[in-house]
Amino acid sequence: MTKLLVANRSEIAIRVFRAATELGIPTVAIYAHEDRLGVHRFKADEAYLIGAGKGPVAAYLDIPGIVALAKAKGVTHIHPGYGFLSENAAFARACAYAGITFVGPRPELLDMMGDKTAARALAQKLSVPVLPGTEEPVSDPAEAMKLARKIGFPLIIKAAFGGGGRGMRVVHKEEDLRARLDEAQGEAATAFGNPAVFLEKFLPRAKHIEVQVIGDRHGNVLHLHERDCSVQRRHQKVIEIAPSYGLPEQVRKELCESAVRLAKEIRYDNAGTLEYLVNADNPAEWYFIEMNPRIQVEHTVTEIVTGVDIVRSQILIAQGHTLHGPELDLPVQAEVPRIGYAVQARITTEDPANKFTPDYGKIVSYRSAAGLGIRLDGAMGDTGSVITPFYDSLLVKLTAFGPKWGIALQRMDRALKEFRIRGVKTNIPFLENVITHTDFKSGAVTTGFIDHNPGLFE
Numbered sequence: 503m504t505k506l507l508v509a510n511r512s513e514i515a516i517r518v519f520r521a522a523t524e525l526g527i528p529t530v531a532i533y534a535h536e537d538r539l540g541v542h543r544f545k546a547d548e549a550y551l552i553g554a555g556k557g558p559v560a561a562y563l564d565i566p567g568i569v570a571l572a573k574a575k576g577v578t579h580i581h582p583g584y585g586f587l588s589e590n591a592a593f594a595r596a597c598a599y600a601g602i603t604f605v606g607p608r609p610e611l612l613d614m615m616g617d618k619t620a621a622r623a624l625a626q627k628l629s630v631p632v633l634p635g636t637e638e639p640v641s642d643p644a645e646a647m648k649l650a651r652k653i654g655f656p657l658i659i660k661a662a663f664g665g666g667g668r669g670m671r672v673v674h675k676e677e678d679l680r681a682r683l684d685e686a687q688g689e690a691a692t693a694f695g696n697p698a699v700f701l702e703k704f705l706p707r708a709k710h711i712e713v714q715v716i717g718d719r720h721g722n723v724l725h726l727h728e729r730d731c732s733v734q735r736r737h738q739k740v741i742e743i744a745p746s747y748g749l750p751e752q753v754r755k756e757l758c759e760s761a762v763r764l765a766k767e768i769r770y771d772n773a774g775t776l777e778y779l780v781n782a783d784n785p786a787e788w789y790f791i792e793m794n795p796r797i798q799v800e801h802t803v804t805e806i807v808t809g810v811d812i813v814r815s816q817i818l819i820a821q822g823h824t825l826h827g828p829e830l831d832l833p834v835q836a837e838v839p840r841i842g843y844a845v846q847a848r849i850t851t852e853d854p855a856n857k858f859t860p861d862y863g864k865i866v867s868y869r870s871a872a873g874l875g876i877r878l879d880g881a882m883g884d885t886g887s888v889i890t891p892f893y894d895s896l897l898v899k900l901t902a903f904g905p906k907w908g909i910a911l912q913r914m915d916r917a918l919k920e921f922r923i924r925g926v927k928t929n930i931p932f933l934e935n936v937i938t939h940t941d942f943k944s945g946a947v948t949t950g951f952i953d954h955n956p957g958l959f960e
C-alpha cells in the first residue's frame with residue numbers, strides 16, 4: 503500500500519497532494535506550529551505537527567523528525583517539493599535508509615548538482631558551452647582575487663552551493679571585488695552554511711532559457727521543451743513563459759538537445775531543469791549555467807503547453823515505471839506537444855511601491871480570477887486567511903494560457919485585473935506593468951529588464 507508524505511508546505515504541497523489523490527494514493531501533510539493555519543494541512547488525508555519548538559522554517563528541515571514521523575505513519579514515498587530539503591542528498595539518503603522512496607533523483611545526482619562547479623565540469627566534459635569561470639569552489643579571498651583577474655570583468659560571484667538568487671553579486675570593476683566577495687561569502691555562509699563561492703564571466707544582455715527534462719529509472723530521458731524566465735528581480739524569477747517567444751528555432755533545438763545529452767549522461771531519473779543563458783544580441787551564443795534536480799515553481803507553464811502532468815510523472819517514475827509504459831504513457835520525443843503559450847506570474851504579498859517589502863496580516867477580502875485559460879496554484883483559504891511573516895511571500899501562481907502569444911497575454915492582463923485582494927498589499931500592479939510593457943510583449947526582455955525599468959514599480 504502506497505502512502506505519500508510531502509515534506510513541504512503551501513502551494514507545492516497541495517500541488518503534490520492533488521497528483522497523488524488522482525493516482526489513488528493516500529496523502530500526509532506536515533506543518534510547523536507557526537504554520538498550523540496553513541491550508542496545505544487541510545488538503546491532505548492526514549496532517550501532523552513536526553519540529554515543535556524548532557521554529558517555523560527549521561521544522562521543515564528536520565530530517566530525523568520527518569523521517570521518524572513518516573516511518574511511524576506507514577509512509578512509503580516522500581515528495582520534497584521545492585526549496586527546504588528538495589535538493590538535500592542527506593535527506594534523500596535518510597529516506598532510503600528508512601526504506602522510504604524519495605520522489606526525486608538519486609542522492610549522488612543531488613550531490614553533484616548541489617555543487618555548481620561540478621555541474622559546469624559535467625557540461626564541459628560533454629562539450630556543452632559554459633561561461634569562463636573557476637573550476638572549483640573558492641573560499642580564500644586572495645585566491646578569488648587571482649582567479650577574478652584571469653576571468654576579467656564584469657563577472658558574477660555565486661554561492662557554489664547556493665540557489666534562489668542568494669549569495670550572488672555582479673562586479674564591474676576590480677576595486678569592488680573585495681567588498682562584493684565579502685558580501686557574497688557572508689550571505690552564502692548564512693543562507694547555505696557554506697561560504698564557498700565561484701566566479702563566472704557576467705553576460706550583461708542575457709535571456710534565461712531553461713529546459714524541462716524528465717528521466718525514468720531505466721535510462722530513458724525526454725525533454726518537455728523550454729521556458730523563458732528572463733523576467734527576474736534580483737536574480738529571482740517573476741514571470742515565466744512556455745515556450746520561449748521569439749527565440750530562433752535552431753537555438754531552441756540546440757538547447758533541448760544538449761539538455762537531453764546532459765541528462766542521459768548521468769542517467770537522470772526524475773524531473774529536472776537545465777538552465778542556460780542566451781546572449782540576447784546573438785542567440786547563437788548560449789551557455790549552460792546549472793541544473794535544478796527537483797520540481798520547479800514554474801513547472802505549470804510546461805504542463806499546460808505539453809499536456810504532461812510533471813508531478814504525477816515524478817511519482818510514477820519513483821515507483822519504477824518507465825516513461826513510455828502504460829502508467830506514464832508519455833509520447834515519444836518527436837511527438838511531445840507544444841501547443842500555444844502559457845505565462846505564469848508569481849503573485850506575492852509584497853508592496854512594489856515600497857521596495858517590495860513583504861506585507862503580513864489578515865486577508866479581509868479575496869476574490870480570485872477564473873475563467874477560460876486560467877490556472878491557479880495557491881494555498882489561499884477563504885477571506886480571513888492570515889499571511890505570516892515566517893515564509894516566502896508567494897500567495898498564488900497565476901498561469902494564463904492562449905493558443906497565441908497575444909491571447910495568453912490578454913488573458914493574463916484580464917485575470918490580474920479581476921483579482922480583488924484586500925488586507926495585504928500585493929505585487930499585482932507591478933505584474934500588470936510588466937505584462938503590458940512593449941518590451942515584454944515583443945519578446946525583447948533580458949534578465950536586466952526589471953532593474954533597468956524603475957517605472958514598473960509605480
Ligand code: ADP
Binds near residue numbers: 664703705706
Ligand atoms: P540560482 O541557483 O541562485 O537561481 P543561477 O545560477 O540559476 O542561480 O542564476 C540565477 C540568475 O542569475 C540567472 O537567471 C541570471 O539572471 C543571473 N546569472 C547567473 N549567472 C550569470 C552570468 N554568468 N551572467 C549573467 N547573469 C547571470
